[in-house]
Each structure stands twice: as C-alpha cells, then as structure tokens.
Amino acid sequence: MAFKSYVLVCGGTACQSSKSEEIYKNFIAELEAAGIKDEVQVVKTGCFGLCEKGPIAKVLPDESFYVKLTPSDTKEIVSEHLVKGRPVKKLLYQGEETKKLAKIEEIGFYQKQFRIVLRNCGVINPEDINEYIARDGYAALEKVLFQMTPEQVIEQLKISGLRGRGGAGFPTWLKWNFTKEVNDFPKYIVCNADEGDPGAYMDRSTLEGDPHSILEAMTIAGKTIGSNKGYIYIRAEYPLAIHRLEVAIQQARELGLLGKDILGSGFDFDIEIRLGAGAFVCGEETALLTSIEGERGMPKPRPPFPAVKGLWQKPTVINNVETWASIPVIILKGGAWFANIGTEKSKGTKVFALTGKIKNSGLVEVPMGTTLREIIYDIGGGIINDKKFKAVQTGGPSGGVITADYLDTPIDYENLQKLGSIMGSGGMIVMDEDDCMVDIAKFYLGFTVDESCGKCAPCRVGGRQLLDYLEKISKGKGTREDIAKMKQIGNAMKRASLCGLGQTAPNPVLSTITYFEKEYLAHIDDKICPAGKCKALITYSILPEKCIGCGLCARRCPVNCITGEKRQPHVIDQSACIKCGECYSVCKFGAVARK
C-alpha cells in the first residue's frame, strides 16, 4: 500500500520540550482511529530550524506547515486535513503579511537559506538509515572507497576551500594532509561535538537530525588519512543527540557501513562515543583529546599540533560537527561546486543559531557572505516588538559585538575578525535598546571565568581581574582609568593565554568598549545605566501626578515595599526596593519611572 500523505513531525530538542513526542504519538493514534493508518506515514524528523514556532509538523504533498501545535490539535488535522483534504488554516504558519501561508516556499524564513549541513534536517527520519541512504547517503563513502585515491579526496577538499567550522577557520584539507603525511600509526579521527557556547545549538541539531552524515564523513577521513578508529566527543547534556548517534552507529554496523571490511573494500573503521561532562574548555581541541584519554580536560601548548601528536600522542584529525557534515556533499558534488558558494576566502555555508531579541529565533544556514541585515531582518523577521536593533553578539563568549553600523557587512571569517568578533561556532545573539553592554560583557566574562581551567595565569588571574572591574563599573564605582586597565589586561590575556578560551575571553569586553565606550562612560561619569539594566544604578519611583492609586504595583511587589491609600498616589520605599522592575512593567498608566 502506498502512502497518500506524509506527516513530518519535528523531533528536535526544542520541539520535544514542547511536547512534539506526544504530538507524534497522537497523530499515530488519531490516524488509527480514523481508519487511515495505512494511508498516512508519520515520520519523526530532525530540526526544521524555525524553533520559535515549534512544535512544528509538515504535511506532504500539500506542503502545509503547521506551527505551535498542541497534542490536542492532532485530532482536527487528522479529521479535516488528512481525511477530507482541507488544511486546518488556523494552525498554519502565519507570517508578518497577516495572511495565512500554507506552503513552505512562501515563508520568508527559508527564502534566503541554503541548506548543505542541514540538508536532511526536517526531511528524513534520523533513526532510519534507509532514509539517509535514499538521500544519497553513503554514496560519498562509496566513491572514496572504490573510485578515489586519498590524494584525490584531499585535492577535492582543497578545491572546495572548506575551513573548520568550529571557530578559527583552519583549512580542512591542510589538517587532513598533515595527518596523512605523518608516518606514525595508529591514527585517529575525532568529531568535536562539545558545543558549549550559550545560545548555540547548531551541532546538536545536526546530530539529532542527520547523525549518519557525521559517521559517513568520519569514515571518509579514516580511509583518506589511514585511520581505523574514530571518536565522537559529545557533551552528556545532549541526551537526544547521543541516542540518535547510538542508533545510527548500530544501524551502520548492521549494514556493514562501519566495522570490518566495509562494503567488501577491505577497509575497517569503527566509531565510539565519548561523553563530556560539560566543561566548556573541553571544546578546545587539546583539552578535548586529553579528556578522551581519561584525564582531566586541560589544554596543552601547541605545537605539537594534534595532526602530528594528538590522541595518545598519535596523529589525529579533529573537526567540528558542521565541518564533518559538509564533507559528504563536497565529495559527491565536487569541490568546485562547494567553492562556488560563499566569498573569496570563505566558501560554502554557515549555520547560525539565531537567538535573543529576534522574532524568528531558530536555526538558519546561509551562504558565506550573507549580510547580518539579511539574517536578522529577512530571515529573522526583525527585532521583537519592533524595538531598535542595538548589536548582535557572534561567536559566543569568545566573540564580540557588531553594531548597527556594520549590518551590511558580508559575514565571513575575515570580516568578523576585522570587526573584533569571530565566526566561532555560530551563536548569534541579537540585542535591542534594552540591553546594557556592560552587563552583556559581564555575562560572557562571568561564563569564561567560571569555565577557565586555571592552568595558565593570564586566563585565570586576568579573567578574574577584568570581571572585578566590570562589577565595579556596573555598580557606579568605576573610574576612567579602569577602562585603560581593562584594555591592558585584555590584550595581555589575548597574547599570553595558553589556549583559545583565554585568548578570546576578553573579546566581549574589548569589543563592547570599542563600540560602546559612551555607555561605559555613562556608568562611570554620570552613574547611570542608559539601558536600565544595572540594578545599582537605577531607581524606580512613582510619579504622583500620573498614579491613580489602583494598587496593582503594590500587590505585585514581591517585597511589599510599595504603600499608599486607595485612589491616592503610592510611594516606593527605596531602602527596601530590590529593583526587580515588576512595578514598572505592570503599571498601565506609565506612572512608574525608571532612572
């Protein structure tokens, strides 16, 4: 029996946390109740990317895009749409255009995207190897095992211009070639899936939506450089991604796509999963390798680079999830195809996790060279409540802020670096006029100070000192000399720290000082926080001429510090106020002032 319709339910972590699992089960139950269980296939896929609107389900062939579903909506979709062919309009995606959009092609979010890494996410069932194979899965491996020499594989990678997607952007072919040339065995292949930047989840979604692409790419690398063993280092906080990887490895072994004598080629390769305990520094490659060896995850000075002396002092290729996911496509379509996409020095696409004060938060993949404006306004739909865009933070705790003046900069490795930020792994946090830059710098630095392993002094001591200055400034006790000191310490950390964590930790501080010095000076000279974030510098007061004495603020105040007679202006007791801002946000008459 052939299926007449298909329901693709998003099984990514974001949608699962809003009950997509239940929705998936309800669809199956409702279809059974309606007697059309055999006519409709329900598929649990990876992330669709538009996480803001989750849980998401897509009905094919009608291409209806259902958003923000609840488990009880399934009944109506089954009885109306799947039985009678009438899409349930009220549940379909609604764009800014205020008309209901039934089809995916009509959604602005997907229009500027180009999906290489996410080619299978939201399309296939990640727990079924057959669906991956159907989408040319393992065809690149076939090519590498039977038609190409290792030199040809590296040549294609070189032509493609692929650079590491984990942060620094090192050419992938060069890394592979170094390892291939070393005459020291055994060699190892490692996948870095220790994604730890706040707000970044590109790697998680790729692993959840398309785990086989990573396995295939690692096997290709094994054949190319002469390794028979791969490790995937993934943080234990990603249970769904781990589960899907385990299922994928199991299925690949059963079909002989991993293990001994793959496809009768005589080549052996197997992959093991290693769980990280969530230390941010373990995303740094030397610390990660140390952690796989069973030691405490601390970085080592380089050189020697892992390509020469990596895991157990043996030559090791270590790449990030997104880099791996690009490789089968490069082999299949050729390096030249990939090199056609992107800018002169940055080829291909990049996945970004778009979060913060943005309407369509979610996962987007765009060609390198796409401008920030396109990502934030065309794909992201602009700022929530149409507030003013202030800055975007890229590269997580290692990156910096980019301001409105640079919205039209094409994004690639070089341009971001010029602006004092980095590509990093691809987190992109959008900030509006209500975000205080001192506070943002403090947040990121607080994160890296917590996560510093403490091995080298510039990072351990410098980070702490920087944080102390930031705290001082946010309390209104800073001086202008503090800014000079911070620059000095930051630059020292950049040069003297042992690993990427310490070298990049001052970036959020230095870049906010560069672009928002005025805001720092407002905290220092005028003792005010223009965005109204730094609690020590703001006071809430009630304007007697506007207050009608409704008492709403007094009832909502968590510390009961607002008093007043009914229908008389109320008063805030400043000594007890904790500056939570609740009164400010609940007052309907604009009678609470924040200064």
Added chain:
Amino acid sequence: MAKMTLEELQKLRETKKRELEKREVTGKDIEIIVGMATCGIAAGARQTLSAFLNELEAQNLSNVLVRQTGCMGYCYAEPTVEIHMPGMPDIIYGKVDPETAVKIVRKHILGKVLINDHILDKPAADIMKK
C-alpha cells in the same frame, strides 16, 4: 539485516530513493487531484486515490504528485479527478472508479490519450493565478 556489499547498498539506495521521492513535491510536473469531499468519499474516492497510488508505483512513475482537494462541484459525477500535465490539456474526469484510475495512468499519463467517456470538463479558470 546482514552486512552489505557495494552492489547491495546501491540497490537499497535505489529502492529507498523511490520510496522517499513520493514525499517530495519539487520536480514533479504531473499532478493528479482527487476530489475528497464527503460526496467524493461516499462515492469511493478513497479507493480511487489508492488505485492511483498503487498504479503509479507499479508503473514506477516518480514525477507524479497526487493531491486531494475538496468538492469540485460535480457531485453527480463523483469521484472526480483533475489532471494537469505538460503536453495535454487540463482535464476533469468524472465517475473515476479504481479501474478508471488505472486507465487514466496508463492511457492519459503514459499514452497521452484522453479517455473520452469519462471527460467532464476543463477546470474553471483560476482567478488566483495571474
């Protein structure tokens, strides 16, 4: 499943690709639209739809999209089916039982010959199209 050889993998890919292609929408230039309103279903449109799907599979046609729609207005001639394909006029067929469905696939789609005794009409002009 046991370990595969290269040939087995390639064969598996071909089979699975055809299965997955049915889900896809792009690249399909022939469209079969089956009226699945209450009257259509009562007259057996569901069996007609299945017959189309089965016959397309049997003929190994992957460029045909089968959709369902609501009432086309020919309640006296249900099940009704609309066919769009390059090189042929747009046609609505009436009283399409499973047998006729098979005929439509073989004669209309593959043979490019109209099935005269089931022709009802040409679709009304779509005012939404420019």
